[in-house]
Amino acid sequence: MIDAPRASDTPPPDQSRSRKREAALRPTAPIVPPSNVSGRALIIVIAIMAFLSCLTAGAVTMVRSTASAWQSEISRELTVQLKPVEGLEMDAALEEIRTAALSVPGITAASIIDRAATERLLSPWLGDDFDIDALPVPRLVILTINEESPPDYDSLRTAISNAVPQAALDDHRAWTDRLVAMARTMSLLGLGILGLILAATAMTVIFATRGAMAGNRHIIEVLHFVGAETGFIARQFQKRFLLIGLKGAGIGGAAASFVFLSLAAWQALTRATPLNDQATALFGRFLLPWSGYFWIAIVIIVIAGMTTLTSRLTVIRSVREIDHARANPAMVEVD
Structure with a gap:
């Protein structure tokens, strides 16, 4: 015979509503503790990589813009030389x-x-x-x-x-061809450097994600054991690394933009000086066009997205390794 609940065992309605409000307002701790992911070091590394990538993208854009301006100026004029x-x-x-x-x-x-x-x-x-x-x-x-x-x-x-x-006409075609070849060479070189920097960034994120996985392996094993899907576990990590990637890439992109703005301001303030004339003759104007800042923003988005995608793929692979180890316990004992 089951005893009916006594009135003293039932909490008052006000107390029950209070407990529900406290449960609703109580902050939910993240499954992956931020302290377990070396965020500051990774943010610094990503910021450095993003800074170098944005500098490269801006320099390529500036070289192409300067070469195009020189080519336009040369193509508008011809020279007749009379010795x-x-x-x-x-x-x-x-x-x-x-x-x-x-x-x-x-x-x-x-x-x-x-x-x-x-x-x-x-x-x-x-x-x-x-x-x-x-x-x-x-x-x-x-x-x-x-x-x-x-x-x-x-x-x-x-x-x-x-x-x-005795007069000789110079149509500047040789100079134009050299400018076009120089712009293409610099663009290809810049794209190659940018690709290497992005590859190094991806490898850094992979190592950082594996370190975070090693520190949180017990959490991942418990979650996976109780039925958490691989996608759910990967999302917990990728949210954290997305924030890290955005912070690092944003800091690096802002620093690169500041460098270009500072160079343009210096060139404007030191106009008609020997140093400025020599720098302008060698490198052209340090004025980054709006398309350069657009590419800097694209680099920031690419690095943040690459950080997120790399961490997700690394987590999925690590979870599969855990499943493989559980399915082959003999191999784990031998190892």
Whole structure:
């Protein structure tokens, strides 16, 4: 005979509701304790890798942008070079070249580099007291072409040669080809470095995840023994590593963006100085276009996603190893 519950054994309604509220408000501890995952060290490593990756992506974008700007500037202009020879009236010959070039369709402007401008171009190397007439210095005529309707280079070269046989037309194709080859080489090199950095990041995450798995193996075994699926266990780890990946990649990407902004600010503040002129001549402008910051954001997302996916795959593989060890106890004893 089962005794009916006494009134004293039943908690009052107010006390029951209070216990339910306390249970609802009580924080749920994570299955994978954060202290068991070496988060700080991994965040620092991912931040360093992300910083190097974002620097590489930004540098590749900057090189391509600078090469494209140089190529555009070179392709908009042509140069006619006239070397001084005996019996040649230089000023009259330059005017004939200018007139002949303007008669060809597709040439929008032609400007003669006068003596004063030529002396200013040569003064950094020859000084201010040299005699330009005593040196075989060629004179230049700069031609501006119509980009939408460029001229026929053979017809232009023929017209200039008929006017002044000593003149030579330079269409800058050699320089353009070199710039394109340089931009492609730098892009391929940058992509290769970026791939190596991402591979190193993936290996770091794999080792960190395996370390976390080793520290939490008893938790994983208990969860798996009571019926927790592999996907559920993997999600507990990937949430933790997603947060770590976002923090590390965000810090590295922000640091790389700060470097590019600092270089652009330095170049703007030190304009018209020898150091700035040399840096600009060698590397171009340190101005990262908006597409560069877009690629930095893409790198941050890729590193965070790669961290999450790598940890998930590592956890799934580790759980399978646990299942395999349980299915073959003899192998575990032999080992």
